Amino acid sequence: MKIAVAGAGAVGGYLGAFLKKAGHDVTFLARGKHLEAMKKSGLKVIENGEPMTVDGDFTDDLTAFLDAELILFCVKSTDTKETAERISELGNDHAVILTLQNGVDNEEVLSDIFGQERILSAAAYISSHIQEPGVIHVDGVTKLVIGALHESLVSFRDNVAELFNEANIETLTRDSIMEAKWKKLLWNATFNPLAALSTATVGEILDNKELRETAENICREVLLIANKNGIPLKEKMFTITFKNAELARGHKPSMLQDRLNGKKMEIESLSGYFVKKGRQLGVETPAIQAIYSNLLYIDS
Template sequence: MRIGIAGAGAVGSYFGSMLEQAGHPVTFLARGSHLTAMQKHGLVIDGDGAEAHSTKTFTDNIEDLAGSELILFCVKSNDTARMAEQLLPILQEDALVLTMQNGVDNEETLEAIFGRDRVLSAATYVQAFLEAPGKVRQRGRVKLLIGELNSSAENACARVIETFQTAGIDAVHSGQILKRKWDKLLWNVTFNPLAAASGARVGQILDDPPLRKTAEAISSEAIGVAVAAGIAVEPDPTISKIFSNAEYARSHQTSMLQDRLQGKRMEVESMCGFIVRKAEEHGLEVPTLQSIYSTLSFMNQQIESG
């Protein structure tokens, strides 16, 4: 299967490399120092128990993705519409687009551009980060839950899942992928924005009483919004699961914190702005999340202004 990685950061680079090792032609679309390093020395994956080295196609020319049968859509949510609009005219009409992004609002943007039949969605569970340009470190479990947005894409989705499985990746089908993406969003909104604002890793949030209390408040507020939005969530068991799962990610430096430390725009809108707006729609107060959202939005403005 010819695969294009739209946004070869840590996550895209990791999965692209795994698929390439399994014999699939992979083209990595990247930029900046990460691209330069990969073009000079290849891509090194320091994985949990194994190391991989890719030396094939690294580019900043979107036209090089034209022949892809499958696009792993891994750009930050801030860039979803722009990247999709650039891909639309160059991709073949039956090419599939699999979003591996955070949040639950990217699917709506992608289906408006590509059509519901071509878009698949994945809840992506992986701890990966750029250790240095051209080198990705991955630790802990890796799991993908993949589902189609339209039942007409069920067979295509099964083929994509098999492709990941033959590359040694734990990938399974979900018939309720948007619900599973909400589950992941609730974990992310509990820890990701707070980590970005405080500079703390997940374990530090768990162990510091004031930070943990803030995380619990954010989690409770976000779950209330999910319930109001019609998502089948049980508050108490969900909070318990969020914090028990966090124990397995104690050393994790969240993606938003990574972006902040690297001077990049954070996924503030998709990660927490979306929930704040949903709360407003349903007449709910989310004071803790609103405070974090305001703080991070201001930080993003500072980053953008240089």
């Protein structure tokens, strides 16, 4: 399949490399030093200590996306609208867009720009980061859960899942993809903003009485909002979220990594979204609101 990766960073570069290795025609969109390094020496992925390097079309020119059949949409949510609008202006009306981003708001933006019937979405259980320009470091076990926003895309969804499985990326499909995305978001909304603000790792949050209490309060607020918003997340998701956190004690959530690297943080998708939803739905969000306002201040 002809695949283009919009944002060949930690997630897009990693997945694109495996698809390229499996024999697909992959174009990688990147910029700056990361792009320069890939153009010079290829894209290196080190997964659990195992290195591999792939060649490919590395570019900052979006016209390379003109004949893509599948676009892996992997920019940070702060870049979603601008990147999507630029892709849309190309006039490639047949490509399907698969968002692998955290949060549940990117789907709304992408649907507005491309139409729901062209959007697949995935909950991406991946722990990766750009170790240095041209090099992506991946830890642990990767899993994707993919779904279609529109039923006309279900058979394409299945093809895409097969394509990832054949490329050794474990991939499941779900009919209720937004429920799967909310389940992952529950974890991200609980730990990413709090870690970014406090600079604590997941384990440090769990071990600190006050931070843990704040994380629990955030998790409860997100659960309430999900249910009021028609996403039936059961009470046991609270326990599961903290159990999963125990398995990721050493992890610095991506939002903390962004702060430490001086990059834009996904504050709106992982925090502000709930403040706004809470207001719409009549759910109080004091814990989220406090973290959100602090992050906005830091960001400014």
